[in-house]
Amino acid sequence: MPEVKLTAEVRTEFGKGAARRIRRADKVPAVLYGHGTDPIHITLPGHETLLALRTNNALLSIDVDGTSQLALPKQVQRDPIKHTIEHVDLVLVRRGELVTVDVAILVEGEAAPDTLVVVDHNSIPVEADATAIPTQIVISIEGLAPGTQILAKDIQLPEGATLGMDPEALVINITGAPTAAEVEAELAEAEAEAGIEPTIAEGDEVPEEGDGETGTGEAADAAEQS
Structure with a gap:
Protein backbone atom coordinates (compact mmCIF):
# COMPACT_ATOMS: atom_id res chain seq x y z
CA MET A 1 0.00 0.00 0.00
CA PRO A 2 1.54 3.36 -0.98
CA GLU A 3 2.03 5.94 1.73
CA VAL A 4 -0.04 9.11 1.67
CA LYS A 5 1.93 12.11 2.88
CA LEU A 6 0.16 14.71 5.00
CA THR A 7 1.68 17.77 6.62
CA ALA A 8 0.33 18.41 10.09
CA GLU A 9 0.44 21.35 12.47
CA VAL A 10 0.73 20.99 16.23
CA ARG A 11 -2.54 22.03 17.89
CA THR A 12 -2.50 24.04 21.09
CA GLU A 13 -6.20 24.97 21.32
CA PHE A 14 -8.76 22.44 22.52
CA GLY A 15 -12.48 22.20 23.10
CA LYS A 16 -15.55 22.47 20.86
CA GLY A 17 -14.96 26.11 19.98
CA ALA A 18 -11.41 25.46 18.84
CA ALA A 19 -12.52 22.40 16.84
CA ARG A 20 -15.18 24.47 15.04
CA ARG A 21 -12.61 27.13 14.13
CA ILE A 22 -10.28 24.45 12.77
CA ARG A 23 -13.04 22.96 10.60
CA ARG A 24 -14.07 26.39 9.29
CA ALA A 25 -10.48 26.78 8.09
CA ASP A 26 -10.90 23.52 6.09
CA LYS A 27 -8.70 21.57 8.48
CA VAL A 28 -9.30 18.47 10.59
CA PRO A 29 -8.48 18.11 14.30
CA ALA A 30 -6.63 14.88 15.01
CA VAL A 31 -4.61 13.10 17.67
CA LEU A 32 -1.52 10.98 17.07
CA TYR A 33 -0.53 8.34 19.64
CA GLY A 34 1.03 4.92 20.16
CA HIS A 35 4.22 3.07 21.11
CA GLY A 36 4.10 4.51 24.61
CA THR A 37 4.50 8.12 23.49
CA ASP A 38 2.43 11.03 24.72
CA PRO A 39 -0.49 11.89 22.42
CA ILE A 40 0.22 14.69 19.95
CA HIS A 41 -2.74 16.91 19.08
CA ILE A 42 -2.50 18.06 15.49
CA THR A 43 -4.50 19.55 12.63
CA LEU A 44 -4.52 18.01 9.15
CA PRO A 45 -5.39 19.56 5.78
CA GLY A 46 -9.10 18.92 5.21
CA HIS A 47 -9.30 18.07 1.50
CA GLU A 48 -6.13 15.96 1.41
CA THR A 49 -7.21 14.03 4.51
CA LEU A 50 -10.67 13.38 3.06
CA LEU A 51 -9.11 11.95 -0.11
CA ALA A 52 -6.60 9.85 1.84
CA LEU A 53 -9.23 8.27 4.08
CA ARG A 54 -11.36 7.12 1.15
CA THR A 55 -9.07 4.08 1.12
CA ASN A 56 -9.60 1.56 3.90
CA ASN A 57 -6.65 1.27 6.31
CA ALA A 58 -4.76 4.03 4.53
CA LEU A 59 -1.09 4.20 5.52
CA LEU A 60 -0.31 7.83 6.31
CA SER A 61 3.07 9.51 6.53
CA ILE A 62 2.46 12.42 8.93
CA ASP A 63 4.99 15.23 8.84
CA VAL A 64 5.05 17.13 12.14
CA ASP A 65 7.62 19.91 12.43
CA GLY A 66 9.83 18.27 9.82
CA THR A 67 9.67 14.77 11.34
CA SER A 68 7.70 12.09 9.48
CA GLN A 69 5.93 9.28 11.29
CA LEU A 70 3.85 6.42 9.90
CA ALA A 71 0.29 6.08 11.19
CA LEU A 72 -2.95 4.23 10.54
CA PRO A 73 -6.44 5.67 11.09
CA LYS A 74 -7.84 4.16 14.27
CA GLN A 75 -11.14 6.05 14.44
CA VAL A 76 -12.67 8.50 11.98
CA GLN A 77 -15.61 10.68 12.99
CA ARG A 78 -17.68 11.97 10.07
CA ASP A 79 -20.53 14.44 9.85
CA PRO A 80 -23.63 12.30 9.11
CA ILE A 81 -25.11 14.94 6.77
CA LYS A 82 -22.16 16.69 5.13
CA HIS A 83 -19.96 13.55 5.21
CA THR A 84 -17.00 15.74 6.11
CA ILE A 85 -14.40 14.51 8.59
CA GLU A 86 -14.89 15.83 12.12
CA HIS A 87 -11.94 14.20 13.92
CA VAL A 88 -9.35 11.50 13.38
CA ASP A 89 -7.53 9.23 15.84
CA LEU A 90 -4.23 8.04 14.39
CA VAL A 91 -2.09 5.22 15.80
CA LEU A 92 1.65 5.16 15.19
CA VAL A 93 3.15 2.16 13.40
CA ARG A 94 6.64 1.13 12.32
CA ARG A 95 7.92 -0.52 9.17
CA GLY A 96 7.93 -4.28 9.61
CA GLU A 97 5.49 -4.11 12.52
CA LEU A 98 2.59 -6.58 12.40
CA ALA A 177 -33.53 -19.00 -3.73
CA PRO A 178 -37.03 -19.26 -2.20
CA THR A 179 -39.96 -19.78 -4.57
CA ALA A 180 -42.76 -17.22 -4.92
CA ALA A 181 -45.08 -19.52 -2.96
CA GLU A 182 -42.56 -19.78 -0.12
CA VAL A 183 -42.12 -16.02 -0.01
CA GLU A 184 -45.90 -15.51 0.03
CA ALA A 185 -46.33 -18.09 2.79
CA GLU A 186 -43.61 -16.47 4.93
CA LEU A 187 -45.19 -13.04 4.38
CA ALA A 188 -48.63 -14.33 5.36
CA GLU A 189 -47.20 -15.94 8.48
CA ALA A 190 -45.39 -12.73 9.46
CA GLU A 191 -48.56 -10.67 8.91
CA ALA A 192 -50.59 -13.10 11.00
CA GLU A 193 -48.07 -12.89 13.85
CA ALA A 194 -48.21 -9.09 13.66
CA GLY A 195 -52.03 -9.10 13.66
CA ILE A 196 -52.30 -7.62 10.16
CA GLU A 197 -55.47 -8.48 8.23
CA PRO A 198 -54.80 -10.23 4.91
CA THR A 199 -55.03 -8.02 1.84
CA ILE A 200 -57.88 -8.81 -0.58
CA ALA A 201 -56.52 -9.19 -4.08
CA GLU A 202 -58.21 -7.58 -7.08
CA GLY A 203 -60.91 -9.88 -8.50
CA ASP A 204 -61.62 -11.61 -5.20
CA GLU A 205 -65.27 -11.53 -4.09
CA VAL A 206 -65.88 -9.21 -1.19
CA PRO A 207 -68.85 -10.26 0.99
CA GLU A 208 -71.49 -7.54 1.15
CA GLU A 209 -72.35 -6.05 4.47
CA GLY A 210 -75.26 -7.92 5.95
CA ASP A 211 -74.67 -11.15 4.03
CA GLY A 212 -74.71 -13.89 6.61
CA GLU A 213 -76.92 -15.78 9.00
CA THR A 214 -78.25 -12.74 10.85
CA GLY A 215 -80.68 -11.73 8.09
CA THR A 216 -79.69 -8.06 8.39
CA GLY A 217 -80.02 -7.52 4.63
CA GLU A 218 -83.57 -8.90 4.51
CA ALA A 219 -84.60 -6.70 7.44
CA ALA A 220 -83.29 -3.64 5.60
CA ASP A 221 -85.31 -4.54 2.46
CA ALA A 222 -88.45 -4.95 4.53
CA ALA A 223 -87.92 -1.57 6.15
CA GLU A 224 -87.57 0.09 2.73
CA GLN A 225 -90.82 -1.49 1.50
CA SER A 226 -92.71 -0.29 4.55
Whole structure:
Protein backbone atom coordinates (compact mmCIF):
# COMPACT_ATOMS: atom_id res chain seq x y z
CA MET A 1 0.00 0.00 0.00
CA PRO A 2 1.54 3.36 -0.98
CA GLU A 3 2.03 5.94 1.73
CA VAL A 4 -0.04 9.11 1.67
CA LYS A 5 1.93 12.11 2.88
CA LEU A 6 0.16 14.71 5.00
CA THR A 7 1.68 17.77 6.62
CA ALA A 8 0.33 18.41 10.09
CA GLU A 9 0.44 21.35 12.47
CA VAL A 10 0.73 20.99 16.23
CA ARG A 11 -2.54 22.03 17.89
CA THR A 12 -2.50 24.04 21.09
CA GLU A 13 -6.20 24.97 21.32
CA PHE A 14 -8.76 22.44 22.52
CA GLY A 15 -12.48 22.20 23.10
CA LYS A 16 -15.55 22.47 20.86
CA GLY A 17 -14.96 26.11 19.98
CA ALA A 18 -11.41 25.46 18.84
CA ALA A 19 -12.52 22.40 16.84
CA ARG A 20 -15.18 24.47 15.04
CA ARG A 21 -12.61 27.13 14.13
CA ILE A 22 -10.28 24.45 12.77
CA ARG A 23 -13.04 22.96 10.60
CA ARG A 24 -14.07 26.39 9.29
CA ALA A 25 -10.48 26.78 8.09
CA ASP A 26 -10.90 23.52 6.09
CA LYS A 27 -8.70 21.57 8.48
CA VAL A 28 -9.30 18.47 10.59
CA PRO A 29 -8.48 18.11 14.30
CA ALA A 30 -6.63 14.88 15.01
CA VAL A 31 -4.61 13.10 17.67
CA LEU A 32 -1.52 10.98 17.07
CA TYR A 33 -0.53 8.34 19.64
CA GLY A 34 1.03 4.92 20.16
CA HIS A 35 4.22 3.07 21.11
CA GLY A 36 4.10 4.51 24.61
CA THR A 37 4.50 8.12 23.49
CA ASP A 38 2.43 11.03 24.72
CA PRO A 39 -0.49 11.89 22.42
CA ILE A 40 0.22 14.69 19.95
CA HIS A 41 -2.74 16.91 19.08
CA ILE A 42 -2.50 18.06 15.49
CA THR A 43 -4.50 19.55 12.63
CA LEU A 44 -4.52 18.01 9.15
CA PRO A 45 -5.39 19.56 5.78
CA GLY A 46 -9.10 18.92 5.21
CA HIS A 47 -9.30 18.07 1.50
CA GLU A 48 -6.13 15.96 1.41
CA THR A 49 -7.21 14.03 4.51
CA LEU A 50 -10.67 13.38 3.06
CA LEU A 51 -9.11 11.95 -0.11
CA ALA A 52 -6.60 9.85 1.84
CA LEU A 53 -9.23 8.27 4.08
CA ARG A 54 -11.36 7.12 1.15
CA THR A 55 -9.07 4.08 1.12
CA ASN A 56 -9.60 1.56 3.90
CA ASN A 57 -6.65 1.27 6.31
CA ALA A 58 -4.76 4.03 4.53
CA LEU A 59 -1.09 4.20 5.52
CA LEU A 60 -0.31 7.83 6.31
CA SER A 61 3.07 9.51 6.53
CA ILE A 62 2.46 12.42 8.93
CA ASP A 63 4.99 15.23 8.84
CA VAL A 64 5.05 17.13 12.14
CA ASP A 65 7.62 19.91 12.43
CA GLY A 66 9.83 18.27 9.82
CA THR A 67 9.67 14.77 11.34
CA SER A 68 7.70 12.09 9.48
CA GLN A 69 5.93 9.28 11.29
CA LEU A 70 3.85 6.42 9.90
CA ALA A 71 0.29 6.08 11.19
CA LEU A 72 -2.95 4.23 10.54
CA PRO A 73 -6.44 5.67 11.09
CA LYS A 74 -7.84 4.16 14.27
CA GLN A 75 -11.14 6.05 14.44
CA VAL A 76 -12.67 8.50 11.98
CA GLN A 77 -15.61 10.68 12.99
CA ARG A 78 -17.68 11.97 10.07
CA ASP A 79 -20.53 14.44 9.85
CA PRO A 80 -23.63 12.30 9.11
CA ILE A 81 -25.11 14.94 6.77
CA LYS A 82 -22.16 16.69 5.13
CA HIS A 83 -19.96 13.55 5.21
CA THR A 84 -17.00 15.74 6.11
CA ILE A 85 -14.40 14.51 8.59
CA GLU A 86 -14.89 15.83 12.12
CA HIS A 87 -11.94 14.20 13.92
CA VAL A 88 -9.35 11.50 13.38
CA ASP A 89 -7.53 9.23 15.84
CA LEU A 90 -4.23 8.04 14.39
CA VAL A 91 -2.09 5.22 15.80
CA LEU A 92 1.65 5.16 15.19
CA VAL A 93 3.15 2.16 13.40
CA ARG A 94 6.64 1.13 12.32
CA ARG A 95 7.92 -0.52 9.17
CA GLY A 96 7.93 -4.28 9.61
CA GLU A 97 5.49 -4.11 12.52
CA LEU A 98 2.59 -6.58 12.40
CA VAL A 99 -0.83 -5.03 12.92
CA THR A 100 -4.33 -6.50 12.90
CA VAL A 101 -6.93 -4.59 10.91
CA ASP A 102 -10.36 -5.28 9.43
CA VAL A 103 -10.13 -5.68 5.65
CA ALA A 104 -13.23 -5.26 3.50
CA ILE A 105 -14.50 -8.17 1.41
CA LEU A 106 -15.46 -7.60 -2.24
CA VAL A 107 -17.74 -10.28 -3.72
CA GLU A 108 -17.35 -10.73 -7.47
CA GLY A 109 -19.24 -12.78 -10.05
CA GLU A 110 -22.68 -14.40 -10.05
CA ALA A 111 -23.65 -17.65 -8.38
CA ALA A 112 -25.62 -20.34 -10.22
CA PRO A 113 -29.21 -19.53 -11.24
CA ASP A 114 -31.92 -19.67 -8.56
CA THR A 115 -29.50 -19.11 -5.71
CA LEU A 116 -29.36 -16.67 -2.84
CA VAL A 117 -25.99 -15.27 -1.70
CA VAL A 118 -25.77 -14.53 2.02
CA VAL A 119 -22.67 -12.59 3.16
CA ASP A 120 -22.15 -13.15 6.89
CA HIS A 121 -19.00 -10.99 7.13
CA ASN A 122 -18.43 -7.82 5.10
CA SER A 123 -14.87 -7.65 6.45
CA ILE A 124 -12.44 -9.96 8.20
CA PRO A 125 -9.57 -9.26 10.62
CA VAL A 126 -6.17 -9.77 9.04
CA GLU A 127 -2.68 -9.54 10.52
CA ALA A 128 -0.15 -8.04 8.14
CA ASP A 129 2.90 -5.82 7.92
CA ALA A 130 1.86 -2.23 8.60
CA THR A 131 3.27 -1.23 5.19
CA ALA A 132 1.57 -4.10 3.29
CA ILE A 133 -2.04 -4.04 4.46
CA PRO A 134 -4.45 -5.19 1.71
CA THR A 135 -7.08 -2.60 0.81
CA GLN A 136 -9.66 -5.34 0.17
CA ILE A 137 -10.01 -9.08 -0.32
CA VAL A 138 -11.76 -10.29 -3.49
CA ILE A 139 -13.87 -13.46 -3.33
CA SER A 140 -15.35 -14.93 -6.50
CA ILE A 141 -18.73 -16.68 -6.32
CA GLU A 142 -18.99 -17.24 -10.07
CA GLY A 143 -21.18 -20.27 -10.81
CA LEU A 144 -21.27 -21.54 -7.22
CA ALA A 145 -24.13 -23.99 -6.59
CA PRO A 146 -26.63 -24.00 -3.72
CA GLY A 147 -25.13 -25.51 -0.58
CA THR A 148 -21.69 -23.99 -1.19
CA GLN A 149 -20.15 -22.41 1.90
CA ILE A 150 -17.03 -20.26 1.98
CA LEU A 151 -15.31 -20.39 5.35
CA ALA A 152 -12.67 -18.00 6.63
CA LYS A 153 -9.99 -20.63 6.05
CA ASP A 154 -10.99 -20.87 2.37
CA ILE A 155 -10.12 -17.23 1.66
CA GLN A 156 -6.86 -16.67 -0.17
CA LEU A 157 -4.93 -13.95 1.64
CA PRO A 158 -2.07 -11.87 0.21
CA GLU A 159 1.43 -13.15 0.84
CA GLY A 160 2.60 -12.36 4.36
CA ALA A 161 -0.93 -11.83 5.74
CA THR A 162 -2.57 -14.21 8.21
CA LEU A 163 -6.16 -14.70 9.30
CA GLY A 164 -7.18 -13.06 12.57
CA MET A 165 -10.43 -14.93 13.21
CA ASP A 166 -11.83 -18.45 13.68
CA PRO A 167 -10.87 -20.32 10.48
CA GLU A 168 -14.16 -22.24 10.63
CA ALA A 169 -16.28 -19.04 10.66
CA LEU A 170 -18.84 -18.88 7.84
CA VAL A 171 -18.19 -15.90 5.57
CA ILE A 172 -20.43 -16.53 2.52
CA ASN A 173 -23.30 -18.99 2.22
CA ILE A 174 -24.90 -19.95 -1.12
CA THR A 175 -28.46 -21.24 -0.69
CA GLY A 176 -31.37 -22.03 -2.98
CA ALA A 177 -33.53 -19.00 -3.73
CA PRO A 178 -37.03 -19.26 -2.20
CA THR A 179 -39.96 -19.78 -4.57
CA ALA A 180 -42.76 -17.22 -4.92
CA ALA A 181 -45.08 -19.52 -2.96
CA GLU A 182 -42.56 -19.78 -0.12
CA VAL A 183 -42.12 -16.02 -0.01
CA GLU A 184 -45.90 -15.51 0.03
CA ALA A 185 -46.33 -18.09 2.79
CA GLU A 186 -43.61 -16.47 4.93
CA LEU A 187 -45.19 -13.04 4.38
CA ALA A 188 -48.63 -14.33 5.36
CA GLU A 189 -47.20 -15.94 8.48
CA ALA A 190 -45.39 -12.73 9.46
CA GLU A 191 -48.56 -10.67 8.91
CA ALA A 192 -50.59 -13.10 11.00
CA GLU A 193 -48.07 -12.89 13.85
CA ALA A 194 -48.21 -9.09 13.66
CA GLY A 195 -52.03 -9.10 13.66
CA ILE A 196 -52.30 -7.62 10.16
CA GLU A 197 -55.47 -8.48 8.23
CA PRO A 198 -54.80 -10.23 4.91
CA THR A 199 -55.03 -8.02 1.84
CA ILE A 200 -57.88 -8.81 -0.58
CA ALA A 201 -56.52 -9.19 -4.08
CA GLU A 202 -58.21 -7.58 -7.08
CA GLY A 203 -60.91 -9.88 -8.50
CA ASP A 204 -61.62 -11.61 -5.20
CA GLU A 205 -65.27 -11.53 -4.09
CA VAL A 206 -65.88 -9.21 -1.19
CA PRO A 207 -68.85 -10.26 0.99
CA GLU A 208 -71.49 -7.54 1.15
CA GLU A 209 -72.35 -6.05 4.47
CA GLY A 210 -75.26 -7.92 5.95
CA ASP A 211 -74.67 -11.15 4.03
CA GLY A 212 -74.71 -13.89 6.61
CA GLU A 213 -76.92 -15.78 9.00
CA THR A 214 -78.25 -12.74 10.85
CA GLY A 215 -80.68 -11.73 8.09
CA THR A 216 -79.69 -8.06 8.39
CA GLY A 217 -80.02 -7.52 4.63
CA GLU A 218 -83.57 -8.90 4.51
CA ALA A 219 -84.60 -6.70 7.44
CA ALA A 220 -83.29 -3.64 5.60
CA ASP A 221 -85.31 -4.54 2.46
CA ALA A 222 -88.45 -4.95 4.53
CA ALA A 223 -87.92 -1.57 6.15
CA GLU A 224 -87.57 0.09 2.73
CA GLN A 225 -90.82 -1.49 1.50
CA SER A 226 -92.71 -0.29 4.55
